[in-house]
Amino acid sequence: MIWLGVDLGTQSARAVAVAEDGTQLAVGSAALHGDREGARHVQDPAHWRAGVRTALRALAGELSPAQRSAIGGIAVDSTSGTFTILGADGNPRGPGLMYDDNRAADRVGAVREAGSALWEKLGYTASPSWALTKLSGIVHTDPDLLAARGNRLAHQADVVTAMLTGNPRVATDSSHALKSGFDIVHLRWPEALFDRLGIPEAVLPDVVTPGTRIGELCASEADETGLPRGIPVFAGMTDGCASQLGSGALAPGDWNSVLGTTLVLKGVSTELRGEPTxxxxxxxxPEPGTWLPGGASGAGAGVLSGLFAGAELDSLTAQAESAEPLDCYPLAAQGERFPFIAPEAYGFVGDRSLGAQPLDARAVAEFGAARVFSSVLHAVAFAERLCFDLLATAGLPVHGRVRIGGGGTKNEWWNQLRADVLGRRLERTVNTETAAGMAVLAAWAAGDRGLAEVAETMSGVARVYEPGGTRHDDQYAAFRAALQNRGWLRS
Structure with missing residues (x-):
């Protein structure tokens, strides 16, 4: 059998076809573009659908007729906390509010107060960029949008699965629903919380567990994509969870670190643990008794495309190896949510003795491309270490394997630097496509084997990075001090 996975990221929609043994048979993609301004970050939901259609059409064109007929299912992941409002006809009633849109940050206090009992039970609390916080903001800025008959909340993946199945009221999954306030312990929407916030219950979709069959590829989308009608469509998970499944690191204490536009860490635990901030x-x-803890940072490789557009990154890397890094925090947009929460945080770079300035083209001109490039790569590694420090402090098991994926892993020196800074053995996965995790989920959902067994069969390790003799402790201490001095990191 062949399994399809679709990933809706920040910059692209990607689809992969994966065989039972993990062989990647076909890939399709389409660019996605957003509109950023300060705390605002939106995309057009119509482009999510168009992008997925383009990606699936390209994928179908790479498969033979026999391969297309052997497709056993498809699942979709998307960025966590991204949503829009769909009308009764399934069409968007507004823009897609992205995972890092922080315009409703001033509502997070009210959200935390309204759900204080829930947050205490779950071991974590809402953050300024959560979908729930944004919904609370909409209540005050555009209440008619939520109150209109037939309008409902649709996460980014839901917009696509509604299209694929032809069902405008398709169920969402508990993974995407988490940041919308879903109670993942009792698997229900907490009515009292939404009543206190003035969010109509009618806007909330039905919720199922990941891997639940929610429909099948409808005739119109079969015609649009070139895929066979009737392919089972399974409820997916968020992009971080998708990467976790695709990595094969699914034993308690294992972690998967995905370095793309942003840095996302997901691990495995047998008990629910949170962290009060x-x-x-x-x-x-997806399986009973398992939890996937972690977080998604705003730091990552996303700043590189803006700072070094058109540059030869291999050459920059060679120069960066001998360049002394500056104090830096690599944010492409305002606000941070992991390993600390600071809606006011911004990207900066600079020498401690000279102060710091925004991480932009002027900084590259002042300090030189090689030094700023080195600073960003080191800062991401330090942010990753800070993430693991926070996870350990929260009492989560961090003793297992660490697998890495994402576009950032194409830089071999960066991979080794991360291993050195963490003092951990890192395993780069064979298939770095986030969408492959959804292919794993579909294969598991349609079969009778355990998830870890399916994932291990469909994943593998391409290269191992052993830590060197230094963890850059002095530079890491300076990195933490720079964050503490700004009031972003409080311990």
């Missing part, structure tokens, strides 16, 4: 939260695993 809300920087760490746990998804319920």
């Amino acid at each position: 809300g920087a760490v939260y746990s998804h319920r695993g």
